[in-house]
Amino acid sequence: MGTLDWIILSGTLLFIVVYGVWKTKGSKNVQDYVRGGNDAKWWTIGLSVMATQASAITFLSTPGQAFHDGMGFVQFYFGLPLAMVVICLVFVPIYHRLKVYTAYEFLENRFDLKTRSLAAVLFLIQRGLAAGITIYAPSIILSAVLGWDLRTLNIIIGALVIIYTVSGGTKAVSVTQKQQMFIIMGGMFITFFFILGYLPADITFSKAMKIAGASDKLEILNFDFDAKSRYTFWSGITGGFFLALSYFGTDQSQVQRYLSGKSIRESQLGLVFNGIFKIPMQFFILLVGVMVFVFYQYNPSPLNFNPAATKTVMDSPYAEDYKLLQEGHIELETQKKIAQNKFSVALELKEYAAIEDAKIQVMNLNKKDSTNRAAAKALIKQADEDTETNDKDYVFIHFILNNLPKGLIGLLLAVILSAAMSSTASELNALGTISALDLYKRNKKGPTSERHNVNASKVFTLIWGLLAILIACTASLFDNLIQLVNIIGSIFYGNVLGIFLLAFFFKFVKGNAVFFSALLTQALICVIYYFLIHIHPSGEEKLGYLWLNFIGAALVILISLVFEGFDRLLKNPDIKST
Incomplete structure (x- = not known):
């Protein structure tokens, strides 16, 4: 990295932090701090929703995924547009009508306090782990490639996010994410055109696509019914649909983005914007990875893209x-x-x-x-x-550092770190809000002032930020990072989604049945993941992890209906089956 790269990198990150603090100073009540004053326009919501999901893992792992396995990963997002329609028609109107600050506040109104608390705790577990990973992902890769100290990187990324997230809350997250998305997509487009320019003179884009197709990198659709296949059309529109429905409909890191909307219409338009543009965005990022593959058909590439792995084996008897x-x-x-x-x-x-x-x-x-x-x-x-x-996560960063000109390297590193910051900021904002409002405030005896609640949210945001840094400093790399985040989500999201679907559509089901069925479902999902996906004796996955979202939602609904039926039967033995 040259001096120009350092100037661009540090200047970009400093601008984001200062801009976020400056634009959002002075949040004095929960309405401002948690819901951003409810003045966000649809384009701010849409970009914020996209930036929350598009972490650094997206821009590090996705091109490497395409380099090795082609474009098939885009099927993962096929259920998203349909999920956006359902959320716009069902979730958003209810949240706005009830004027809730968190998604789980609705569950207490519908069921009881213990169901609200359980859903909040499940969210805190999975999103707390994910927050650490979104910091750790770029840190481990940049430290390996650039020789930077891993723990120092974790602390720098975490500290930058904590500064403006604690200071400005939801509005700080939203306004900074707009800038981050422009930086991110601008950097990716510039990189794409540089790749095309680096190909041999006679290789046009059309010919490059045919070269990629000859190596099976452009197989987008897989209609195989094999449940073991991670990414198929069917897993995308079922498992992907349920994952998107639970993530955007019940995950506070996303719900908080559109609860800040000026109106129901603004929130809905923001989600529709995400539903329309998310798949093309992911397609483009995968396409960048495919073009990197074509580039390395004509240029030297390392046997393994992870320099730390290469050093390890070269220093060994092998x-x-x-x-x-x-x-x-x-x-x-x-x-x-x-x-x-x-x-x-x-x-x-x-x-x-x-x-x-x-x-x-x-x-x-x-x-x-x-x-x-x-x-x-x-x-x-x-x-x-x-x-x-596994070197999938190192492919794109290797290309950036070894082939792009000075200045652009700094911009692309800023893209990666900006993505890490945007996603982590949303997660910490949501974690602090849930901890303060769903657990602390709801279970604290006696009334609390607005200032007290805002300060509690800030304190919990700070605590979760420090915990995320701690998790990042003790984490270890796992296969492909973008898959790891989705696996963690799939283990918890289906269960939480099922609770919300019961709340919306099964009015006769009561809190006790939902609470105990959710506990049982979570245990069953963990068992299914452990034996069919994680350590199956044959050494291969017997079930694609996306199916856990559908299975979790279905299980909690079915078990709740059974529990509720037994409860009614015990309370009224005269009920006869028909």
Whole structure:
């Protein structure tokens, strides 16, 4: 990194913090601090909702996901637009009509205090863990690639977020997220066009897409009914739908974004904006990853993109074996470049037989490359079992640091850190609000003043910020980071969504049935995840984690109906089945 990169990086981050504090100073009551004074316009809500979901993990992991596995991950978001429609028609009007500060406040009105508290605690557990991960994700990768101290990075990111989030509350989060989204998407578009410019002169965008397609990177739709497949059309519109419905409808980090809307219409328009543009945004980010793949078809790439993993194996007794794999990797890259040129010429001549022959050759070479990389990962694991061998999260940052010009590197690093800050700010804002209003204020005896409640929210936000930093400092990298966040959410979200669906649509179900069924459901979901996804004896997942969202929601509803039926039967033995 050069001086210009440091100026752009530090200037961007400092601007976000100062702007957030300046624009939102003086929140004196809960209405201002938690709901942002209810003056947010739809575009602010829409951008804030998108920025909350689009953490640094999105911009680090998603391109690497596409580099290795292609565009299929976009199916994860297929259920989102439908979820936005349901939330606009059902959730938003109810929240606004009741003038609630949190989503779980509604549950006490509908059921009882213990159900509200349980849902709040489930939220605090999963979102508290996620807050640590959203700080840790960019820190672990930047520290490995740039040589920066990991704990120092965790503390810097966490401290910057704490400053303006504690100071300004919801409004500070919303106004800064607008700036962050412009920085993020601007940086990604600039990078995309730089990648295209770095391709050989005869490789147009259209030809680059055909090259990616020849390596199966453009397979977007998978209609396979296999439940083991993580990303299919069916898991997207079912599991993805329930995940989006629970995340945007019941997760306070998102609910708080649109509760700040000036009116129901503004909140609804903001969510519709997100529903329309979220899939194209994710598609574009994946496309950037695919173009990085095409770039490395013509340019040298490391055998493993994680420099820490490479150093580990090179300092071990397996160094010579790894060097042999590296030599094979270099030879394969030469062969791939020749094969891609052959494929390009065939496309120019429009000779079908030559195109198919070159395509088969490219696919075979990429399979060999995948086998070689898998062998490298096995050697790294033999050298040190604790070293992370999965390098998906390092692909994009490797490309940025080794190929982009000075200045743009600083901008892209600012993109990554801005995304980490925007997502973490929403999480800390929500965690502080839930802790202060759903647990502390609701269970504290005696009345409390507005100033006391605002100060309590600030204190809890600060506490959760410090806890998030602590979690980040003690976390360890897990497979692909964007998947980890979604897995954590899937374990808890389905259950919480089921509670809300019972509240909305099953008016005869009472609090006791919901409370005990939610406890049982959460235990069952943890068991299902542990045995069918995490450590199945065969070594492979027997169930895609997205299905946990549907299963959790269905279980809590069914078990509640059973409990409520038994309760009514015990209270009135004369009831006869029909």
